[in-house]
Amino acid sequence: MSATSPAPLRTRVTPGGWAALAWLAGLLFTVLLRLRLPGQEEADVLAGVLFLRWDGLTALGLATALALRGSALLDRRPTAALGHLLAAAVLCSTPLGVTAIPLAQYLAVDVALYTIxxxxxxxxxxxxxLLAAGVVLGHLAVRFLAGWTAGTTTALAVFSTAGAVWLLGRAARQTRLHAEETRARAAGQAVTAERLRIAREMHDTIAHSIGIVALQAGAARLVIDKRPELARDALDEIEAASRETLAGLRRMLGALRDAEGSGTAGGPAPAEPPGLAALDRLAETTGAAGVRVTVRRVGAPRHLPPDVDLSAFRVLQESVTNVVRHSGADRCTVTVDHRDPGVLALTVENPRAAPGRRRAPAAGGSGYGLVGMRERVGLLHGEFTAGPRPGGGFRVTAHLPVPPGDAPA
Incomplete structure (x- = not known):
């Protein structure tokens, strides 16, 4: 769980902003080519007749206004924006006295083509x-039909850049779609793995409860004639364990149903799954890995159903593991809040990593721990949030509903 870093400049500037910058840079380059700069005997390009006249400057101004308007539309209406930019490129070629659309005036169109x-x-x-290529070819055709000189070489260069940026844009789209598909598939696999893990843990919990029921039933059978009061106590224990197990089983039914038929066999699980009682041991183990864990318990600890207790521990365990693997922080705080009788509130937060502190290697982590935690909390109809803290660092919170102790199964 690491603090977020500022987004790179290329993602903070919108495509419309890049198109506007491309147009202004191209216009500046075009103007500089037609001026005699220091160290030159003459300008590189002879200025057209209209370039410095009022009508030429007016045409340049209108073309710039069209280009900036198209740039503003690029994020919302890209096709309309492309039309504005193409019109600006054609209009700008008239006062420049050129025989084809200049490449510098086509840069903004290239940005729009890539974006689309x-x-x-x-x-x-x-x-x-097709529209962009048609405008270039149409401009050439008009000059041919009018008997004017046509800059075929320049038009081919413009045409080639348009095709190149379009192909790059399509490749970027395919790459993004493939990455999204891969992430969705990996997230789905993480959810399935977490559900299978929950199902195996629930199996262990139920087996433990059934063992208690069997022992109590055997004890009740032995003393029911001579000590009926002990048999009554044993039956009470059987009833409580059965109701608690059945309630937990119903809450986890979604995970068991979705994982059914997968045929995944888990390794040998511990006879008694861990719970919040193992939290101090988790903090001690994590401290040995170089991250100091401070455990805060708010409110009086209470008896929790096995599935809630186990899920709470797993969420805290995965969160602390993420701190060790990904944050670079040297400490974190775990808070277990029992004050609300109907909700168990969990919080894990770590500060911003100290400068120069290197992150621990991921140790083969899947990178989808948050997905698994969200799935586990969701199966209990709880609430899960994870994200950066206002002052830096990261925070994970989970609220797990706790059924009333006397609620019927």
């Missing part, structure tokens, strides 16, 4: 690249 190809469905992306 990377984010939009296939049909919309194909229509976008």
């Amino acid at each position: 190809a990377a984010r939009r469905p296939t049909k919309e992306a194909e229509r976008a690249v």
Whole structure:
């Protein structure tokens, strides 16, 4: 559980922002080419007749306004934004006195093409690249038909960049979709593994309870004639254990049903599954791994159903393990709150890692511990949250409903 770091600049700037920057940078480059800069005898490109006239400057201004408007629309209406940017590129070529759409004025269109190809469905992306290519070819065709000089080489360069960025965008989309599919599959496998683990632990809990019932029943049979009061006590114990086990079994029925038929065989489990009573031992073991765990118990400890007790321990165990593996922090705090009679509140939080402290290796962790914890809490109809703390570090909280002690099964 690690603190979040600021997002890189390329993700903080919107695609519309990049398109606007591309247009302004291209416009600045185009203007500088037509000016005699220090150290030059003359400008690299001869300025067109209209370049410094009022009508030429007006056309440049209108083209820039169209481009900025298209950039603003790119996040919400990408196809309309592409149309604005293409119109700006064509309009800008007139006052520059060039024979084709300049590559510098097409950079913003390339940004829009990449965005559409990377984010939009296939049909919309194909229509976008056809529209962009059609405008370039149409501009050339108009000049040919009018008998004007046409910059075929420049148009081919513009056409090539459009195709390249479109292909890059489609590749980025496929990569993202594959990554999302992989994450969803891995999360599903983590949920299934957690449910199987819960089912095995529930099996051990039920076996333990049935053993107690068998022992009490045998004792009651032996003393029912001579000491009926002892037999009555034994029957009371049998009734309490049976009701508690049945209630826990019903709460875990979803996990047992979903894991049914998987055929996964677990290794030998302990005869008595751990619970919150093992929390101090967990803190001691974690301290030996280099992370000091402070355990705070709020309210008077109480008897918990076995499934709630076990799930609470597993959530705390996984959270502390995440601190050791991923946070880089040297301490964490575990809080167990018993004050609400109907809810057991659990909190695990760690501060921001100290500068220079290296994280411990993941030790083969799946990386989906939060998914398993959320699934375990959800099966008990509880609430689970995990995320960064306001002052840095990470916090995990879980609220597990605790059924009333005298509630019928």
